[in-house]
Amino acid sequence: MKAKRSSSSQSTSLVEWALGAAGAIMVLAAIIYLVYFGTVASSAPPSLHVAVRDISPLGDSFLVSIEVTNKSAQTAAQVQVVGILRIGSGQENSEANFDYVPAFSIRRGGLLFRNDPATGTLQISPQSYSLP
Incomplete structure (x- = not known):
């Protein structure tokens, strides 16, 4: 007989969502920074x-x-x-x-x-x- 997993181990916790969102924000900020300095700032x-x-x-x-x-x-x-x-x-x-x-x-x-x-x-x- 198989043991039933609890529903809390299968769902994504609030901490994981917060860390994922923080990582996505950092990646987006890095892309914006690189685009800005690669185009606008370096032309001066x-x-x-x-x-x-x-x-x-x-x-x-x-x-x-x-x-x-x-x-x-x-x-x-x-x-x-x-x-x-x-x-x-x-x-x-x-x-x-x-x-x-x-x-x-x-x-x-x-x-x-x-x-x-x-x-x-x-x-x-x-x-x-x-x-x-």
């Missing part, structure tokens, strides 16, 4: 910003530590950052190149000047990049 150009972190003496020069931030979903390659130090009627130029600045990332580097940047006007900006 890189948004590069340069900030001075520190200025310190380095031998007979001055090191200006910089930070390049990419605030977009597009990666930038061969990023060129130029610094111009104006002292009186003269100016001194320095440049740094960053091979790769990924989306939503920060890269650090430095610019070297012979004169103290504190004695003049320092202007630093990204000048160019290429798309990888």
